[in-house]
Amino acid sequence: MSVTSAPTPVTAADAPLPFFVRFRLKGAPWIPILILVLVLIAAVGGEGLTPHDPNGLNLGAAFKPPFWQAAGTYDYLLGTDNLGRDVLSRIIAGARVSAIVALYAIAFSGAIGTMLGIIAGYFGGIIDTTIIRIAEIKMAIPGLALALIFSATMDPGLSTVVIVIVLTYWTWYCRIIRSEVLSLRERDYVSFAKVAGCGSITIFFRHLLPNIFNTLLVLMTLQVGQVIIFEASLSFLGLGIQAPDTSWGLMLSDARQYITYAWWGITMPGIAIMLTCLSSNLVGDWLRDLLDPKRRQL
Amino acid sequence: MKAIFAKGLLNAAISILGASLIIFVISRLSGDPVSLMLPMEAPQSAIDALKQELGLDRPLWEQYFIFLWKALQGDFGQSYRWQMPALALVFERLPATIYLATAAFAFSLVLAIPLGVLSAVYRGSWIDQIGRIIAMLGQAVPSFWVGLILILVFAVGLQWLPAFGADGVQHVILPAIALGWYPVAAQTRIIRSGMLEVLDSDYIRMGRSVGTPERLLVWKYAFRNALLPLVTIMGVYFASMLSGAFVVETVFAWPGLGRTVVEAVFSRDYPVVQAGVLVTSILFVLSNFLVDLSYSIIDPRIRL
Numbered sequence: 001m002s003v004t005s006a007p008t009p010v011t012a013a014d015a016p017l018p019f020f021v022r023f024r025l026k027g028a029p030w031i032p033i034l035i036l037v038l039v040l041i042a043a044v045g046g047e048g049l050t051p052h053d054p055n056g057l058n059l060g061a062a063f064k065p066p067f068w069q070a071a072g073t074y075d076y077l078l079g080t081d082n083l084g085r086d087v088l089s090r091i092i093a094g095a096r097v098s099a100i101v102a103l104y105a106i107a108f109s110g111a112i113g114t115m116l117g118i119i120a121g122y123f124g125g126i127i128d129t130t131i132i133r134i135a136e137i138k139m140a141i142p143g144l145a146l147a148l149i150f151s152a153t154m155d156p157g158l159s160t161v162v163i164v165i166v167l168t169y170w171t172w173y174c175r176i177i178r179s180e181v182l183s184l185r186e187r188d189y190v191s192f193a194k195v196a197g198c199g200s201i202t203i204f205f206r207h208l209l210p211n212i213f214n215t216l217l218v219l220m221t222l223q224v225g226q227v228i229i230f231e232a233s234l235s236f237l238g239l240g241i242q243a244p245d246t247s248w249g250l251m252l253s254d255a256r257q258y259i260t261y262a263w264w265g266i267t268m269p270g271i272a273i274m275l276t277c278l279s280s281n282l283v284g285d286w287l288r289d290l291l292d293p294k295r296r297q298l
Numbered sequence: 299m300k301a302i303f304a305k306g307l308l309n310a311a312i313s314i315l316g317a318s319l320i321i322f323v324i325s326r327l328s329g330d331p332v333s334l335m336l337p338m339e340a341p342q343s344a345i346d347a348l349k350q351e352l353g354l355d356r357p358l359w360e361q362y363f364i365f366l367w368k369a370l371q372g373d374f375g376q377s378y379r380w381q382m383p384a385l386a387l388v389f390e391r392l393p394a395t396i397y398l399a400t401a402a403f404a405f406s407l408v409l410a411i412p413l414g415v416l417s418a419v420y421r422g423s424w425i426d427q428i429g430r431i432i433a434m435l436g437q438a439v440p441s442f443w444v445g446l447i448l449i450l451v452f453a454v455g456l457q458w459l460p461a462f463g464a465d466g467v468q469h470v471i472l473p474a475i476a477l478g479w480y481p482v483a484a485q486t487r488i489i490r491s492g493m494l495e496v497l498d499s500d501y502i503r504m505g506r507s508v509g510t511p512e513r514l515l516v517w518k519y520a521f522r523n524a525l526l527p528l529v530t531i532m533g534v535y536f537a538s539m540l541s542g543a544f545v546v547e548t549v550f551a552w553p554g555l556g557r558t559v560v561e562a563v564f565s566r567d568y569p570v571v572q573a574g575v576l577v578t579s580i581l582f583v584l585s586n587f588l589v590d591l592s593y594s595i596i597d598p599r600i601r602l
Contacts, residue, residue, distance in 0.1 A: 136309075137316025140583045142541030145559075145575045146320075152563045152571045153327050229440045233545050236442050237560055249440075256446060256549075260454050267450070270443040277438035 029286050032279035039276050042092045043099035050089035052076075054246055058084035063262050079264040081255060087264060090246050091272050097247040098276065101158065102227045105165035106220050112166065113173025114216060118208055120174065121181025122200070132178070135171040143168040144233065151239040161231055161240045168230070173219060180212050214291040221284035225277030232273055248273050302594055310587045317579040318369060321572055322362050369576065375569035379562070384569035388555060388577050395547070395554035399539040401470045402478035406535070410482045414489025415524075418497060419516055429490065433483035441542050445476035445549040462551040473550040477542050481535040485528060492524035526593075533589030537582040 042049060061084040065072045072079060078087040120131040138146075147164040154160045184190065185208075193203050228248075234240030235249030243250065248269040255265030332348050356364075368374070374384040409432075417429040452472060453461035463469050496502065497520050505515050543556035551557070559574035561567075 133312070134316075137313050137320065140313035140317040141320060141575065141579045142537065142582055144541045144544045145578045148544060148559055148563050149321055149324050149571055149575045152566065152568060153324055225438060232440050233442060236440070237545060237548060239563065252443060252446065259446065259450055263450055263454075266443075266446045270439065270447065273443065274435070274439045278434060281434065281438060 029279075029282045032282040035275050035279040036283065039095050039279075040099065042095035044096075045092075046096050047093065050086070050092045052086035052089045054085065054089040054093035055244055056085060060084065063258070065262075066264050066268075078268045079262070081251075081262070081265055082258050087251075087268050090251055091248065091269055093246045094248045094251060094269065094272070095276075097158070097241055097245060098228050098231060101161055101165070101231045101247075102224050104162045105169070105227050106223050108162070109166040109169040109223075110173055110216065110220055113170035114177050114212070116170070117174040117177030118181050118204055118212075121178040122185050122204070122208065124182075128178075131174065135174050138167070138171055143230070147230075147234055147239065151234070156234075156239050157242055158245070161234055164234070165227055165230055169223060169226075172223075173216075176215065176219060177212055180215055181208055184208055184211055218284055218288040218291060221280055221287055224280035224284075228273060228277055228280075303591065306587050306590055310583045313583045314576075314580055315366075317583070318366055318576060319362065321576055321579075322365050325568065325572060326358070326361075374573035374576075377562070377567050377570045379565050379567045379570070384567075384573040385577075387558065387570055388573045391553065391555040391558045392577065394552060395540065395543050395556055398470060398473055398477065398547070398552055398554055399536060399543060401474035402476075402539050403481075403532075403536055405474050405478035406481045406485055409478075410485035411489060413482075414486040415493055415516065415521060417486065417490045418493030418524075421494065426490075429486050433486055436479050436481075436483035439479075440545070441476050441480055442545040442549045444479045445473065445546055448472045448476055449549070469550075473546050473552050476549065477539055477546045480542065481538070484531065485535070488527050488531060489524055492527045493520060496520040496523045530589065530593055533585045537585045540578055540581055 047054065058080070061076065061080050062082055064076045064080040064084075066079045067074050067077050076086050076088070078091070080086055081090070116131050116135075120128040141149075146168060150164050150167070151160060154163075190203060190207050193207055198206075231240055231247065232249030232252070235247045236253045238253060241247035241250050251269040252266055255262065255269070258265055332345050372383075372385045376382070377384045377387050380387050413425070413429045413432065417426040420426060449461040449472065452459045459472055460469055461472070493516075497516075502515055502520055505519060506512070510519075540556075543552075543554060544560055545556070546552070547554045547556035548560050555574055555578070559571055559578075562570035562574065
């Protein structure tokens with residue numbers, strides 16, 4: 001990493017093309033992409049798409065099994081819960097909560113972690129030591145334990161869930177982006193920019209950020225599944241999303257007491273979680289292999 | 299060696315101190331810690347007494363040192379739900395959690411080691427495919443859902459194993475599988491890539507060329523070296539199980555620390571939450587420290 005090394009081909013050949021132009025559509029994980037698109041449509045469409053009111057009580061129709069069982073009807077495709085609410089409608093409504101939580105949590109933890117990672121990696125020295133030390137201290141408290149102590153203090157709800165996830169995950173971005181920047185800052189074009197009189201802000205946004213964009217995209221895609229599982233776990237414990245809002249974790253929490261007579265109540269929302277997480281992990285792995293072959297074992 | 303020990307211990311101490319600061323700051327976020335630490339129906343005299351005791355009229359940093367000083371003496375306050383000191387309650391519940399985490403860890407290794415080794419030896423075969431599918435599924439499902447499905451299948455459906463409680467060995471099986479499921483994925487992948495690397499090394503090829511039996515090569519010569527990278531992440535996964543126990547213990551009504559802390563959050567038993575989270579953090583930090591230490595003993599190359 002000296003000034004005398006040859007110009008790296010990475011910047012010359014790869015950088016000018018936007019990432020999507022380089023997508024090789026062959027071999028793309030189409031089914032996972034399709035599933036994620038469906039979840040997004042459900043999240044955006046919300047109650048316009050649900051066959052029934054997700055909160056509509058109908059005690060006469062309680063505990064209807066899915067349609068393929070003898071007692072099931074096509075009216076309630078995935079069955080109903082203890083209060084006669086349509087499971088499919090509630091899964092669609094829950095997609096919205098998952099999407100909102102994932103969007104905010106990833107945006108904020110990504111932005112905070114990336115900024116701190118760039119600052120730590122670029123300036124080094126005492127700033128770096130301080131940021132890394134804070135990250136290490138945060139990591140001394142396991143994620144869910146941090147969530148518990150936070151939930152004991154704040155009122156549970158969507159914003160508390162987002163804050164807890166941001167507090168938990170910023171270090172993840174910070175550490176990976178920092179190590180990326182540590183190698184980037186030694187590159188010739190950063191040195192030249194400095195010599196040419198560019199300020200730190202210019203170097204951040206023009207020279208560092210575009211180069212970590214691929215890593216960031218992969219990290220964010222891979223985080224989707226983790227955020228959804230985290231939210232579901234909190235809501236399952238009763239510390240996350242609160243009724244009358246619906247989330248997949250909350251559905252599982254409600255259905256848990258009726259596990260002996262309504263197997264679909266705990267199966268269906270879980271499958272929704274599994275398919276969404278599996279899809280985002282597969283898309284994330286694919287993006288990582290596509291954009292950044294170096295990190296295949298990340 | 300001494301230097302590594304001292305440095306690691308210092309780092310661990312700083313991390314634990316920092317964790318105590320975070321716990322303190324979060325507990326002051328709501329503005330009125332007294333309302334968190336006392337039951338809602340507490341009389342005014344008790345509120346005043348606690349305010350006095352916590353030194354709430356003093357500056358925040360001074361309050362932190364009061365908190366820290368008491369914590370060092372093991373005094374987190376009284377659990378008003380259980381009518382005993384919070385720390386004593388935490389230590390009473392901790393063994394059950396460690397038992398569960400150990401069982402879960404054993405389960406994950408029992409599954410991951412053969413799967414990882416065989417995936418590497420028969421690379422690209424059906425075993426490798428199964429390993430990959432288990433890894434993918436393991437990271438896509440929450441542990442509490444694995445627990446619910448296990449209850450549905452083995453307790454409700456087949457009625458082989460009990461769903462709740464902790465009376466005997468049969469009670470630990472389902473929670474241990476639920477908790478141990480998640481790390482299987484990462485452990486399999488690490489063993490597999492470690493084995494692939496070692497199997498490709500010169501001494502294995504040498505051994506093969508002189509006719510050493512393949513079974514000996516794989517399990518005696520290659521496996522031991524492939525185990526090294528696993529050791530480095532073992533601490534992380536054991537520690538993450540202590541944290542995962544919060545949810546899994548709640549699903550299976552396991553009488554450990556995790557469920558106690560979750561219940562304490564609901565009954566606003568704040569001293570127990572504080573003590574439970576700090577003790578979990580200390581275990582987390584210490585297990586990582588021990589792993590770092592054991593790693594430098596196993597692999598002299600990193601003793602720099």
